[in-house]
Amino acid sequence: MRIKMIKAIFKKEMIDILRDKKTLFMGIVLPIILYPVLMILMTQILSASMNNIERQDINIAFDKNPSSNLISAIEDYSDDETGKINIIESKDYKKELEDGLIDAYIEVKENDKLEDYSIYINSSKENSMTVVDKLEEILDEYKVNITEAKLESEGLNINEVLNPIVYKTVDVAKTEEIAGFFLGQILPVILIIGILLGAIYPAIDSMAGEKERGTLETLFTLPITNLELVMGKYMAVSFCAIVTAILNILSILLTLGFLLASGGMVEGISMGSFDAGQLIIPLIITLICVCLFAMVISAVSMCVCSLAKSFKDAQNYITPVMFLVLIPSYVSMIPNIKLNGITAIIPVVNISLLIKSVLSFNANISLVAMVFISNFTFVILAVILLSKMFNSEEILFGSSRSFSFLEKRSNIKKGTMPSISDGIILYAFGLVLLIYVGSLIQLKFGMAGIAMTQVMIIGLPLLFAYYIKSDFKKVFSLNLPKVKHIFGAISLWIGTYVVVMIITQILLYLFPHSMEVVEGLNDALFIKDNLILNILIVAGMPAICEEMFFRGFLLSSFKNSKKSYKGAIIFTGILFGFMHMDFIRMIPTGLLGISFAYAVCKTNSIYISMFMHFLNNGFAVVVSHFANNLEQTEVATTSVGMSIGQVLIYLVVGLVFIFIGSRLFKDKNRPSEGKSI
Structure with a gap:
């Protein structure tokens, strides 16, 4: 990798970015003008309004x-x-x-x-x-x-x-600590917004803009490697994001200084007792955090924008990313959530809480280091992903179909396979229906509502596949498995179940309050003294309906080539865990989803994942039914009393079963299709 070439690409990208008036406005003009105007005017308007109300x-x-x-x-x-x-x-x-x-x-x-x-x-x-x-x-x-x-x-x-007694309250907090606490509440959100604004538009211009102008193909003809091209573009986008974040910090600090000098908007803070020097080290640490986070956001934005074919498409693609980043940033405003060993490795959340703790003078050096290491890891992973995407001509220049549901059915060819956009839209539509419709009918009709929700889940992919004239056998992998695949499924499920139970116990140990959620789910899902009905609705229906949705249509939409099937397995597993919308179940359920998808890809038969899904849910139903009562079942299945040695033994046993199960499957990425029904 030649530094000279990277500098040349960096210079070229910066010239292109600085020519874009929209990028200049969002990255430079907006942070310089917006915060002073908003904060000063809003403070004055609020003060005037309160005085007016008082005088009425x-x-x-x-x-x-x-x-x-x-x-x-x-x-x-x-x-x-x-x-x-x-x-x-x-x-x-x-x-x-x-x-x-x-x-x-x-x-x-x-x-x-x-x-x-x-x-x-x-x-x-x-x-x-x-x-x-x-x-x-x-x-x-x-x-x-x-x-x-x-x-x-x-x-x-x-x-x-x-007045038999006299008392008074003495605040021992220093003025700079009060100022830091106030800044720690609002600064993380504002900084993350600034980083997004600074990274998104340069990323769109350097990726989708190059495609739309037809200059990206020209760059690939130059005597440079793809890695050099990626690093040059990445450095330019990161630089813009970092500069925007720094301008945001300066703008906010100068505005707060003006408000403080003119009377202050924070009660208890005065310029006379304020020692700004105490905030220098926290602000330096904050600046380093912001730079690392800007590099992560820049890489993620470039990855998303590389999928777009035009500037407009890139804006549509980047919108969900903005929401996914902005929502966790508000964690700094929640009083009871602090930086600890868990939150220090969660993207966005760790940066927001670190800035809050540092400015409040409550930072722990080990946690600060953990945040730095985790974000540096995210940077490396994001850059690696970006370089992989640049090496894929299908991603950069492929002419994949857009959402085919918008096309007339008469214009769609028979045997059409769902595209990635089809899968994403179907998942989004299913998630919205589950939240707004499924939750209501489950509350209204109970167990019957769960059954209706499952019918809705299987109906979506079937209707979609019919509309785009897909080959049902190919899309849903309707192939009979071999006998050894059945034994492989049993072994793989046992191993996955053991690993999942260990992870669940660790999560319950770290978050003991989540046990109430587990108890509530058990009460809601199972009907006491009705084993057959529980097996049918809790085990049988999800094994068919959810598998047709996730390991059928969704997996096929992401699994378009031999190179991408591993990513499709992981991605569908993550989406499967996220749809359960419960923190304590997301990771374990996601791992189960990955295991199910792996089985389908290896055997080319969805009946294998249906069988594993039925085993998993059916085991829970049977154990809950034959236990003395529900509380004894929960203690037996979710207690966290194992030693580290026991955890390691169970983990090794689980991995052995997973290995045996994988060996019993076909050792090919694209096995030949079996007999269809």
Whole structure:
């Protein structure tokens, strides 16, 4: 790999990027202008709005005439700065509260010589909370006046009775720690947004833009290697993302400094007690984190954009990536989630929590190192994936079909195989139906709803395959397996099940609160004292319906060549785990999905994965049924009391069974088709 060539490609890409006005605006102009304008204007507007609400007059009504002392307290509270409180008559207080004619209605009751006040408001009105605060202050003052008058009449010392103790709260946090805590809440989200904006448009231009202009083919004719071309483009996109992130940081810090100097928007922070030098090291660590993360996002964005054929396609492809990155970034705003050994290796989440912990002066050196190592690993993996994609002419220049459901059925050739886009759209459509329709019918009809959901799952791929005139035998791998494949399936399932149970126990040990989710799922899935119905609905139907969806249509859509079948196995397994939408089950279910897909690819028979799926679910049903009660089953199957030695023994046993099962399958990537039904 020649550095000189990489520099030449880098220079060429930077010139192209800087010529694009949209990229310049999103990467440079937007962070410099947007944050100061938004933060300063919003702060001023918010302050002005609050002052305006405070100065507005308030109209209140009583159900009967209040005492003269209370009227005096109300009149004493009213002034020009807080607004006047007017007492008016009311006939229908509910309607008047809704129409805004009165702001509060007070009902007075006398109970054992006590005055009982009920304040009625309409919380949908903007000033409702301000009204409540003012009335509560008035009533508190009125209560104190009555108490003092009674104590004086009894000849008691007012101060000794009302204030027998004195206390105060002393905040030992330094000003820079308060500022760091405040920055740690909002800075990660803003930085990740800035990195996305800085990486996405250069990535689109360097990949899809090159294809659309027809210049990518020219670059491949130059006397340079694909790796040199990839690294040059990657460095240019990463550089833009890093520069954008740095500009975001500077813009935010300068804006906060201006707000702080002009009065501050964070209570308890003043310029006089603020030591900015204490934030230098945290900001340097934050900057390093941002640079690593920018490199990861740049590589991922380039990988996604390399699949697009035009600028418009790339924008459509990159949108899901933006959501997948933005949603985890909000974890910095969740109080109870902190940086630990688990969150330190989760992409996006680790960066967000690290920035929060560093700026709050709560960072652990080992966790910081773990975040650095994990993100550096992600960078290497993403670059390797990007280089692999650049070596594939099918990915860069292939003319694969787009979503065929948009085509007229009469224009589709008979025997059409589903494309990757078909699989993605089908999965997305199935996921949406499962969330919005499946969950509702399961809550409404219980076990019958689960059965209806399974019918919906199998109906989608069958209808889609019929519409695009696919060969059902080929798409769904409807081939009879050999006898040795049955034994191989049993061995592979046993090994996978052992590994999955070990992983499940580790997850339950790390996240003990997830046990409640497991208990809830067991209660929801199984009908007590009805073994046959449980086997049919919980084991039989998913074994057929889910396998036709995932190891049938979806696997075929991703498995288009011998080179890609391994990726198809992993990807469909991940999607299978994600569709279960439960954190504690995603990884174990994903591994089971990978095992099922591997069996189908090796035997070219979906009946093998159906058999393994039935074994897995049926085993759980039988164990749950014959246990003394559900709680004993859970303790027996999910307790985390094994030693490290036992875990290693079980792991070795599981891997041995997996090896035996794989050896019993055909040792070819594309085995010959067996007999069809």
